[in-house]
Amino acid sequence: MFTIATWNVNSLRVRLNHVLEWLALRKPDVLALQETKVEDQHFPEEALRQAGYHVFFNGQKTYNGVALLSCSPLHNLLTALPNLDDIQRRVLIANIGNLRIVNVYVPNGASPDSEKYIYKLNWLNKLQAYLQQELIQHPRLIVLGDFNIAPEDKDVHDPAAWEGHVLVSPAERNALKGILDLGLKDSFRLLNTEPGQYSWWDYRAGAFRRNNGLRIDHILSSSELAPHCVRCEIDKEIRGWEKPSDHVPIIASYENIN
């Protein structure tokens, strides 16, 4: 069994103990982190190595930042989409075993009338183009991370209140659909059909207590891998830990892929 997870930690330095505790609890083979918000020279490499993980990271000051933790070595590393000139550190790509792993922190988009929204849609367009090429060479592909898009109304606690907002707008959903249409499957939805399953809750207004959340973090499995995905779970209880990230981990398990 191979297990892989994604988690937007909203500052790795603040959340390091949560990450170490969670790794000890769930023992995933791979963990993809987003919003590490730490420059590479300050990355807590040693603590994660001692926990048994190879580390690969791509950070910047204050914003963004991604990392890959893996029990087995990482190879053929990339720290950006090759088709997008972007100073923001949002991507890590690696081979792990016979898999190709793409860790993404998709731009938030701020609001549909903003420059950041245009940047988000362009970013997603470039990601789709890259993945289309990547699937030719690497049919055993997993794309995971914070997509900042709720695919359907059932992934939103109050679709009427959210209509037209960033994270749920038709253009964003269409951009995600373009990526899914490459043959990448939403692993959570392969195995769970119920609404009300979220991966992010706003820190404000008691959102978690009211389960006012969105499902915006995803693990996409290529057509070749999807039939092997036997579990995909949202680790909701972590949101109840002391000083939690606003996102929780999603963990997927695959069998017979060696």
Add this chain to the structure above:
DNA sequence: ATGGTTGGCTTCCAA
């Protein structure tokens, strides 16, 4: 209820 909270190196911005 256009509110509210968290993280960063800030005197506000991003989420």
